[in-house]
Amino acid sequence: MKASQFTVSQLKYPQIWLLAIGAGLIAINLAVLWKANNSSLLGMTFLFWAAISSLVWEKRYSLNLESEIFSSFFGLTLIALLLIKSISLTSFGVFLYLSPVILAIGLALLASGFKGLKQYKAELFILFFLSLPKLLSSWLDISLLTAKFTTLILWYTGFEVARNGTLIYLPTGSVEVYSGCSGIELIFQLVGLALLFLLMFPQNLKYKILIPFVAGTLAFIVNALRVALMAILVAQGHMEVFDYWHEGDGSLVFSLIAVLLFGLFCWFHLGRSELRNKDATESSK
Structure with a gap:
């Protein structure tokens, strides 16, 4: 040496x-x-x-x-x-x-x-x-996309809603989607979890692409639902409840929901993979 x-x-x-x-x-x-x-x-x-x-x-x-x-x-x-x-x-x-x-x-x-x-x-x-998320936050801002999708959710659920840029208007109140509420942090965190899953359970190329895509999409949708809920709370004047879901422990509930949904997806995917492997093994005998 x-x-x-x-x-x-x-x-x-x-x-x-x-x-x-x-x-x-x-x-x-x-x-x-x-x-x-x-x-x-x-x-x-x-x-x-x-x-x-x-x-x-x-x-x-x-x-x-x-x-x-x-x-x-x-x-x-x-x-x-x-x-x-x-x-x-x-x-x-x-x-x-x-x-x-x-x-x-x-x-x-x-x-x-x-x-x-x-x-x-x-x-x-x-x-x-x-x-x-922090390194890219200065130039990767999906606030407008989040505002558009949240407006679509509110419109489909029967609310009278309008949008101007990142501002979402309901008849009795409005919210603005800032970069911190756009969901970009949750998206990267869930994609990171997807990469961890792929590292622990190697997949073929199809699922190497699909699984991170599902993770990012779930994170984006769950965060948009959270923004929609906050817009409704503001419109109804429930500001204390709004603060809870915006900055309090309530904000963590949606992160947990996103992680649990992704976990269920991975669990079902592994179950289906085991069944496919079992069928392939039996058919080769």
């Missing part, structure tokens, strides 16, 4: 050490999200961390745990800067969304170096989906 290399496998029980370090850092990351009072991001990040940790643990015996001194130093620097930023955090923004993937890159560098990053490329890519 070269003197310029640090081999994690030389340590006694290296996987346990890495597990302990990773678990501690993930706990800190979740605590920061808790402090930020972003329940939606906290729930999704917890789910992503749990799934990705499980995937990495399953392939632990095939991982190359060798990191060069520079890679280890760079990884530790990333982690240290992340911890310092978390401690001194006075405002919450893009950092919250970027912190999981930065933490994951630092851990991967510490464990396997730059050459070993390819072992975690799928997991890193999926974590990156948590940060995409």
